[in-house]
Amino acid sequence: MKTQLTFLCLLFSFITNAQEDAWVYFTDKPDATYYMNNPLEMLTQRALDRRTTQNINLDNLDIPIASSYMNQIKNATGITVMAKSKWLNALHIRGSQANIQALTSLGFVDRVLFANHSLNPISKFFNRNYTNKDEGENETLANYNYGNSSNQIQMLNGHLLHQQDFTGQGKVIAVFDAGFPGVNTAAPFQRLFDNDLILGGYNFPDRNTDIYTRNSHGTNVLSTMGGYVDGQLVGTAPDAEYYLFITEDVAGENPVEESYWVEALEMADSLGVDVVNSSLGYADYDNTSYSYAYSQRNGQVGFASRGASLAVSKGIVCVISAGNDGNKTEKHISIPADADNILTIGAVTSTEAYASFSSIGPSFDGRVKPDVCARGQAATVSSTTGNITTSNGTSFSSPILAGMVATFWSAVPNLTAAEVIQFVRESADQFATPDNFKGYGVPDFQLALNNALSTTSFELEIVKIYPNPVNKKLTIESSNNAEGKFTLYNNLGMKVLEINITSISQSVQLDNLSSGIYLYDFSSNNSTLQGKLIKQ
Structure with a gap:
């Protein structure tokens, strides 16, 4: 006894x-x-x-x-x-x-x-109820030899934005991953260093600034956005700027990684980052008592999920991989892919078919997940030594999509983060009929750009300029018969049209202009209106 x-x-x-x-x-x-x-x-x-x-x-x-x-x-x-x-x-x-x-x-x-x-005491989490490509002609300013990476860019119509010289300029992407060995030495990343596009980073598990270390997963991920090898690999945002954050410790699975993740998100916010890509997910921990049941994947339980949901309120677009559990017994998206106000990315094949390993939705509270998809089966990536190869996973569909978000946003930089997310969703091929496998489907970033430009308000107190996009005839309407000058520039900054506006409503014929994106300037007395115009 x-x-x-x-x-x-x-x-x-x-x-x-x-x-x-x-x-x-x-x-x-x-x-x-x-x-x-x-x-x-x-x-x-x-x-x-x-x-x-x-x-x-x-x-x-x-x-x-x-x-x-x-x-x-x-x-x-x-x-x-x-x-x-x-x-x-x-x-x-x-x-x-x-x-x-x-x-x-x-x-x-x-x-x-x-x-x-x-x-923990038993909690009742709030459950919400949710009801469940046009390819335009544009002036070609740049051509890229994508090689084997062409499919993963072209299925998103990303090449059309690249041709208009939108490649992520002026936007900053933070990459949260497990390590970035070889990024500072391998040839596919040299262009980033030549153009001072790597801004720095932090290693949260080791609490230091040694970012070119640990696991190679982050190196592969970064290559889909910022990598460049002519004729082999061109990233979706080759001219964006990058911060590299190590938040993952591959030696084990512990929820402290979620806290590192949120710390990195807050640091990214403080540095002015625009887009975050995270090809990480949390469902099963070494201590199974810490693991998440599907019923907890509602965006309100996971520490990382709650952090991610706040990012858009700070002006950041979070792009997060859905997970690779589609072939497992528990197939659903992981933490923080269940977060609200983010873009959760599933994987498709080269033919835009659902990739069987891609985690499915919806979130437990019924929201559409994944949000959209990109190529994740046999995606073209770079190794740590610079070899161009292929790899599978939503780990790669997510950064491919994140790079395109930055490229799209560089074309319409005055959009809010929430508007960017919505335009991307609305451009996808299943937007009207989403499902649990591909969500809203595969986005069309040229369509997203067209929609963003056409719905932007082109009104001042004294003038309206419409329609946008325009085919042949543009109308400039003045509410107070204010006289002014209307000037149109092409993407090279060359003046292609200049007329004086002298009546309440005046039409301008644009038949002779090539299709593409133009910049306009309307000046009248003390007022100036500037914007972008799509000529179809």
């Missing part, structure tokens, strides 16, 4: 002292006033400019976690701080169940949630 009692005591001691992962959430941000008055203390100028362009105000999410709160948690008995999130006002911590639970006695601690779902 005494032996059994000793054994039970030891067992109880082992259970209560076993190391658990958890998130501790705080009640407030006492330093908010200071940071609101000093925004450059928390965001770069580029990040602030991105907010201004999209009419996004600073809010409490932007305020860093109170250092006094962090220090008290760090000094608490038996607690190790692994990561932090200002958006969710939380720290990822590790310690015994008892030591973690003891933190709830601190006045500034709102709650603690364990990664082990069985240790």
